Amino acid sequence: MDPISLITLHKTRDPVRNDANSWLMKLIPENAHKMQSETDLDPVFAALGDSRVIMIGEASHGTHEFYKIRAEITKRLILEKQLSFIAVEGDWPDVYRINRYVCGIGKDQNAKEALGDFERFPLWMWRNDVVVEFIEWLKKHNDQFTNSWDKVKFYGLDMYSLFKSADLVIEYLEKVDKEDAKLARTRYGTLNSYRDDEHSYGRDILRKRTPSREKEVLDVLIMMLNKGSEYLRKGGFVDGEELFFNQQNAMVVKDAEEYYRKSMYGGATTWNIRDKHMFDTLLALLKMHEDHTGKRSKAALWAHNSHLGDARATQYSRETGEWNLCQLVRQHIGKEDSFNIGFTSYTGTVTAAPEWGEPCMKFNLTPAFEDSYESLFHKALAGNWMTVLRSNNKDIRPNSALVKLLSVERTERMVGVQYVKYAERQAHYVPANLPQQFDVVIHWDVTKALQPLDVGSSD
Numbered sequence: 001m002d003p004i005s006l007i008t009l010h011k012t013r014d015p016v017r018n019d020a021n022s023w024l025m026k027l028i029p030e031n032a033h034k035m036q037s038e039t040d041l042d043p044v045f046a047a048l049g050d051s052r053v054i055m056i057g058e059a060s061h062g063t064h065e066f067y068k069i070r071a072e073i074t075k076r077l078i079l080e081k082q083l084s085f086i087a088v089e090g091d092w093p094d095v096y097r098i099n100r101y102v103c104g105i106g107k108d109q110n111a112k113e114a115l116g117d118f119e120r121f122p123l124w125m126w127r128n129d130v131v132v133e134f135i136e137w138l139k140k141h142n143d144q145f146t147n148s149w150d151k152v153k154f155y156g157l158d159m160y161s162l163f164k165s166a167d168l169v170i171e172y173l174e175k176v177d178k179e180d181a182k183l184a185r186t187r188y189g190t191l192n193s194y195r196d197d198e199h200s201y202g203r204d205i206l207r208k209r210t211p212s213r214e215k216e217v218l219d220v221l222i223m224m225l226n227k228g229s230e231y232l233r234k235g236g237f238v239d240g241e242e243l244f245f246n247q248q249n250a251m252v253v254k255d256a257e258e259y260y261r262k263s264m265y266g267g268a269t270t271w272n273i274r275d276k277h278m279f280d281t282l283l284a285l286l287k288m289h290e291d292h293t294g295k296r297s298k299a300a301l302w303a304h305n306s307h308l309g310d311a312r313a314t315q316y317s318r319e320t321g322e323w324n325l326c327q328l329v330r331q332h333i334g335k336e337d338s339f340n341i342g343f344t345s346y347t348g349t350v351t352a353a354p355e356w357g358e359p360c361m362k363f364n365l366t367p368a369f370e371d372s373y374e375s376l377f378h379k380a381l382a383g384n385w386m387t388v389l390r391s392n393n394k395d396i397r398p399n400s401a402l403v404k405l406l407s408v409e410r411t412e413r414m415v416g417v418q419y420v421k422y423a424e425r426q427a428h429y430v431p432a433n434l435p436q437q438f439d440v441v442i443h444w445d446v447t448k449a450l451q452p453l454d455v456g457s458s459d
Contacts, residue, residue: 020405021376027402028380028387035384035442038068044440045076048339049392052298053282053329055340057305060415061122062351062360064451065444066343067130073341074134074300078141078152082298084289085153087282089303090126092252093164094118095156096245102138103151111135112453121357122417124452132453149293155285157278157303162256163195165249169220172246176234180223187216188253202263217257221250244288248281268322275307279328301325305342306414313436339392342438344413346378348447352419362449363419372411373434377443390439403435
């Protein structure tokens, strides 16, 4: 039986999966590009074409190779594809300190200092050796330009910084309009009792122990947006970037209030709020860069596979209605103007925490389960390689038989900031359709743990 015919039968005859696997043992090596090093990336650049948004995932928050290859892809995007900015799965104000450093603004003397605002769990996710090396490379690259908008910027997409962002809005308003600062302090102050535990706000809302503060935080955001030109005449630096920074802080407060208010709802509610915020932030950044430069802006996104692989190709979408950043990009910016790269691995070591909030450590990664894409890839071609599943370059055509056979759903491993070995299948595997999730998959068979900056945190 030919490989395409197998697809129509896979739900009705068990041996079909074995037949499909036999074909995949042949098709994967024939269509894989073996990677001799972490910089061997030519097929990615051939396939992505002139994409506006390039999404680069990671199958864990603690794997050296995922971070290193992602950094190397981004360097080439900067040098070859006129990248405008990088936006990462990190809190807006914490990451903005890095942006100031790489743009030659602020007091930090090196990348380690610029990472100083990352003070909460999980520290190693951004405070690690690969990120430091990339930030120093980006600073050196940017130093050759005098015009701020010729420099490649570095931003955060996330929204956990409710109170830090609120404090920064007030601090900005104190410089440009003290009466508005007083209003913001009063309205944001209605949430102050939850500074030590934001999730208790959601519990109190559910138990009707406190009223919603949605209107208060929305009022501040509207004020920041409506009076922006007035504030700009009174202060700010570098073409109004400080104004934009704090308008986005007000947006963070508004969305984080909703996130924590609905944190007890269950299902995909808070996940969807968070990824919608990331997407809205991306759109605001693309527009700001285009407004300042007058030309099409381009972004590289760094986040977990769960955010940057299309959610519609996973069980999460079917069962809970979950969407994610990649899905929103593809729906609203378009597949032809975006491109995404996912990672898989079979075994090795990983940096993660045993429980939420605990110090990280180095774990031995259990070899991937038999029914997974990772196990299939290991059997088909042990080693390090990539394959193209969709292309934005008309001269690059993925093998249709390979794509169709890989579209037979399998489980896929995802490790976040925790690694739960005693319940690995339930915690880290999700049924997925890999070709619908990603345009390129990079498989690194045996990975090693990411090295944190903080001494002893991975021992």
